[in-house]
Amino acid sequence: MVSILVVYESGEGQTAKVSEYVENVLTARGHDVTVRRVAxxxxxxxxxxxxxxVGSPVHYRTHLPEVVEFIEANLEALSARPNGFFQLSLASTIPLKVAQRGDDAYVDSLVTKTGWQPDHVGRFAGAVTYSQYNPVERMVFKLLAAVTTGDTDTSRDYEYTDWDDVDAFATAFADDVEARLERDTATRRHAGTRRFTWAATGVVLLLGVMAFAYWAAARQFVPAEC
Structure with missing residues (x-):
């Protein structure tokens, strides 16, 4: 069993849903999973x-500042163990190369800003939650939807997250973590065996020296034959 920490922050709740889904996938693998909001x-x-x-939505072309701060504060610890990052953005909903390049650029910007290079990166489509927006935000997202998804009905919310993608990301992460920890355990076991072998060899040599010394000393007290 592996202990895994999932830290995230969420705007309207979609990143929280993804974090819970990831938790379920990892828990089903038998791991001990702790999920916490950055706050x-x-x-x-x-x-x-x-x-x-670590997970964050993309708001106004950048990740939430509290998530960036968490990464910067824990950079050494993150880099010292298997790790991964996942983001939710509307760019992932648009099947155009320019949108996908923009989605990649968000991660590149995070790497440049924090110095953290995640082992695994998940890029997921988020959601448009008109019900949670203020009037200005609702208008902005309606205009964006008009030229992208076409989902401009502000009386309802739209979820675009592909849960199969989330499942694949969590599964790949679990596979990698399990394999790496298994290798580390085997390395430690091999090192322990090697230390035991050297120790056993030392004991045998010491006993040999002691036996020779005893034999040499005993010869001095044996009377010469007439």
Whole structure:
């Protein structure tokens, strides 16, 4: 069993849903998963976990500042263990190369800003939650939807997350974590066996030296034959 920390922040709740889904996938693999919002993670010690995932939505072409701050504050601990990052953005809903390049650019910007290079990266489509927007935001997202998805009915919300993609990301992360920890365990076991072998060899040599010394000393007290 592996202890995995999933830390995220969410705007309208879609990143929280993705984090819960990831938790379910990892828990089903038999792992001990802790899920915390960044706002509630000030006292979390990342070094106590075997692996870590961090998640954030993209708002106005950037990740949430509190997520960036968490990464910067825990950069060394994140880099020292299996890790991954996932983001939710509307760019992922648009099947155009320019949109996909923009989606990639969000991650590149995070890497440049924090110095963290995640082992695994998940890019998922988010949601348009008209019901949670103020009038100005509702108008902005309606205009964006008019030239992208066409989902301009502000009386309802739209979810675009591909849960199969989320499942594949979580599964690949679990596979990698399990394989790496298994290799680390085998390395430690091999190192322990090697140390035991050297120790056993040392004991045998010491016993040999002691036996020779005893034999040499005993010869001095044996009377010469007449």
């Amino acid at each position: 509630d993670a000030a006292d979390v010690d990342v070094t106590l976990y075997d692996a870590v995932l």
